[in-house]
Amino acid sequence: MGGPISINFGKTIGGHRGQEEIWNDDHRFIDMMMGRRWGKDWIASKKTLKNIYQRDFLSIKDQEIKCSMRRNMPRLLYWCVAPDYALCRIQIKKLFEVLPDSLIQYDGSRASQPFLWLYPEIKLEFKSAEKPERLVGEGINGLYITETARLKKNVWNDNLRPTLADKKGWGLFTTTPLGRNWYIDEIRSLAEPGEHHDPEWIAYYGKTIENTKNPNLIDEVNKAKKSMPKKYFLRNYEACPDAFQGQIYDEFSYDKHVQDFEINLDNYKVIIGGQDWGYTHHGGFVIIGITNDDAVDVLEEYTQDRIPVVSENEHQDTWVKRAKEAEEKYGTELFYCGPDQPVYIAAYREAGIDATAANNSVHAGIQTISTLMHIDENGHTQFRIHKTNCKRLAKYLPAYSWREARDGEMSEEPAKVNDDECDMLRYAVYSAARKWFRYLPEQRNQHREAA
Template sequence: MREIELLLSLTPRQWDVHLSQARFRVLVAGRRFGKTQLALAELLFATWGRPGSLAWYVAPSYRQAKRIAWTRLKSMLPPAAPAAINETDLSIRLPLGGEIALRGADQYDSLRGNGLDFAVLDEFASMKPEVWPEVIRPALADRRGRALFIGTPQGHDHLYDRFQFAQSQGLAGASTPDSSDEFAGRARAVAGPVSTVADWQAFQFTTLDGGIVSKEELAGAARELDERLYRQEFEASFEGTAFGLAYHAFSREENVRRCEYRAGARILWSLDFNVHPMCSVIAQRQGDTVEVLDEVVLDNANTLLACESFWQRIQGWRGKHNMGTLQIEIYGDASGHQRRTSGAGTDWNLIREFFAQRYGQSTAHIRAATSNPGVRDRVNLVNSRLLSAAGERRLFIDPKCRQLILDFERVCWRADELGQPTTELDKSDRMRTHTSDALGYYLAQAFPPYAKIGERHDRIF
């Protein structure tokens, strides 16, 4: 074993990848598997004691490369052998060895013109796919350099294509030394002698395989995520883009039940500021469980009418439970800060005034978010409350919430002209999405998406 291999300890599954002889390796693994750590170790393995060698760590952006890898890489340098560190260029020249540089796939020009011995493409799914064929692959040609693609799945994208290709090549066994590229059925030029090692090898590991995240931690994540997202993020599964029904976790049998207002509970009111119809939901929370008690769906309404309607609905509870002051929390669409559905003040200002006039009968806290979460993130979150990957249901709907139930049973993802899924909901039926949107705004604020485990910040939930 080489000295550098003794200095850097790898987990058993990291070893599996390290020991592969394949020229191009594709590692698909769950979050916190130890992907980046392996990437950095591989950079040192590729350059240590190899004068003149050059290896690159490529992240989706220069900033990401610096944030994720720079400090870590420097801390992995063997202290006994001082290296020349260039902070401006994010490069390290090793004593008696080669050079390692960090690069961002967003800065195309900085990527050209170098002959490389090794390149790691970390978070490959978040890079422009052209980076490989146009820049990195040509740079590896003259030195017959190696490459390691790394990522956590994000659906059927170019990481998936690479993984599939590597898997098919790996299974095929031997291939030609320069059959290195091109997947998807393109003819391969046969050049040179046939090697006994496959050029490509694919690896797929779960987060648990990595041995870094504990079972308990994973169980926590399973409670917070819906099944598909859990499989993607922690089991490294390539889930197809959500298509068809948006709220796939909903079950009329399991999520619909009689929900009665509990005396003294805070009344949660969450609004969508669509006009025709204007929709809101009234809910209560006990610990982690949310019960939707009622919905307010008004045709051709404005915010004031919605406030009045809501106010009427809750008066019965005050009388029944002999309560003086009702505690109300109000949530909803962040766009209500600018929008004026009734011409006068902004939606949120109208609500503020309405409840100010009823001070004494109610204490209203406005919890309007300043921005809305992404639609997919919000829908994923609602699904996780309807049914988590751990099998828990923590969202229940009273049967009188007819429009909300119809939303859960009917709202679909919109398809584009070619029939491909989009990241928007189908709004072709004017009655659909608004009630579930209203509930989603509340849930997104009350239960912020699972504390991000991992380094991928661009698109998570």
Template sequence: MPKEPDILKAYKKAMTSPDRYLILMGGAGSGKSYFAAQKILQRMRTEDGHRFVVVRKIARTIRNSVYQQMKDVIHNEGWEEEFKFSESRLEIEHKEKGNTLITTGVDDPEKLKSLAQPTGIWIEEATELSARDFRQLDLRLRGETVDYLQIIFSFNPISKKNFIYKQFFTREPEELKNTYISITDHTHNDKVGQSFRDMLAEMEHLDPEYYKIYALAQWGENSNAIIYNYKLISKMPEMLDEVLYGLDFGFNNPCALIRVGYYEKDIYLEEVFYKRKLTTPQIVELMNTRQIGETDYIYADSANPDKIKELQQAGFNVKEAQKSVFNGINKVKEFQIHVVQNSLNLLNELDNYVWKTDHDGNLLDDPEKHNDHACDAIRYAIYSHLGKRKQSVIWGHSG
């Protein structure tokens, strides 16, 4: 019998669990992905007749995440001689046993369809999948093996709006058949360093919702709000690195001008005006009375080049905004957001600025399109002006 891999104590039971559904929920750095790779590789070394499939939502994320993870474990355990790799297909085979492992994205339907009766599946970052994605995989797990068939789910508990929460966390434990649930956080993993733990500890104040999910490994309530952790302030601070503006045009919809100040990793927002039925001369007048300077950067909706031209002719430093929505939002979310409390329209928009969801309530990468004029203006300013600044830690669930 080949030697057991070096498994963290918290995963000893999960290692031997033969249940159909093995749930690895946990905070950041709790060792879930590493353990899932260890378990599958050990089964490839010791059992027979296996065809494992490792799945993520997006195929192109596989090479640098799960596939690399598998190779790291093989290397760390000193198993290189036992396995054969196909770097182009991202597949692994155990030479002696003939057990195979292939990888695929849910976004690759051809490959999914061609899966020949897998005997084990690992879904990495499983909250990225929809309930239907999961059911498709569950239906396919019916291969023949003398050992057991198992789906491993590894994920951070980012939101209760998710099929995993509904399927495995809303029922009485005795109702849950064929399921083993493991919940871990960084304290279960002695392999992560102190600076990582310090960073997590800091999140308690910077972003309590993220702290709850990534440090405490508890389900996020977060529903589907995009920016939910802003703080209210009474007025703009005096000390700022720079002040700029975002401008979203509208006539029947409001025209929104937002002042954006930043200082290191903090962003301060204030509504300058938010008004319907403004003509361009009226916008110019308002900008003059609100003392927008002629060198202040103003990033405006590039869908209105005529209005931008008119504002430039009136002496304002207006630029066309970079409009990539998803990247823009991600940039905004790198900062701690503060909002001046009398910015009522802006605050109202922020509270209603939510991700779209699919029919199962899973979050999509696209915001709901309603009342997002001030939010667009913020994004224009921050992404256009700061988008190319070096990114610090990107704090997200996929990695």
């Protein structure tokens, strides 16, 4: 049969109370919506091994089953699924943290399509859900999905759920919520008590602070509550799916953030631009200055519709001309540009303007700006907009909102309405933060609390 099978299936595993409850839960489908650092993927990894060996293997160990690792014919087959390849690698790491070496028959975790063979002829395949059409194959005995809410809509019902039908496989789901998206409708509603509840399902909910096994978490949670925008704290630490509703920059204050301050270029360690391409709708760029304390001042906006990037007519207004004007006025070091138009970026470079594609991570960019915009208990903020020079940005920032689906539920996707200036700002701030900030905003706030 292969190597020895040695794993603890006792009633307790040394976890905190919530983890112990999940360990001893026998439901076919277990959904865990938790705050970050609660330990959801630790218990899901442990539970995966328990389900494999106690739920499945014990029931078939005496059966004659034709199986062979060499011929890729496993006795039992499982999938571990993540929204993308990066999260897939983290899922593999978490599993290895709890997997005894004695259970590993062959380690293929570094392959382009990662897998593990466990004794005796049990196969785990690690899947990225970035391309759902590839999630096909024979029936599986169970699956463990990490960051479930981040999967694309319909992946569960169209691609994953059917793989469990033949063998009546089980499912473990972990996630931090991402608004009231498909996950709430198609998974959480089955697990929670209510109209759509399925008795084969059970829901677990937990806040970060419940992880009593990490002695530093209480202090870190309290620091985060003081320094983070409220909606990010509620989502990330209290697993609240309703945190993101309505206004995106809900801490924006015209009185606090929009000021006619004197612009002294010597106050900034770097000045850069953020460019959003547009023609029939408003395009343009903003110029921001970053102070030595990593505060951000938005110094000026240049926005207009129906302006080409370049033109053979030397008298026509172009974005190249305006960018050169900004360079001369502010000493702009670099323009971070919308990555959707590489030809336009090349045109800037040909004109002698230092330009590159911006980092277009929407959620991370919004969180960075929200954290800078946060007003602390002393009334201080790390974000200012020049009142006279940035009238459109000051107008549209408070109107920037989360998209509302047709059924009235909110998602964590911005509405694509009057968002041009907001995109310019995000391109500049988030791209610059990754290069010139000493700390990303959330790291900086933690550093200051500790100082």
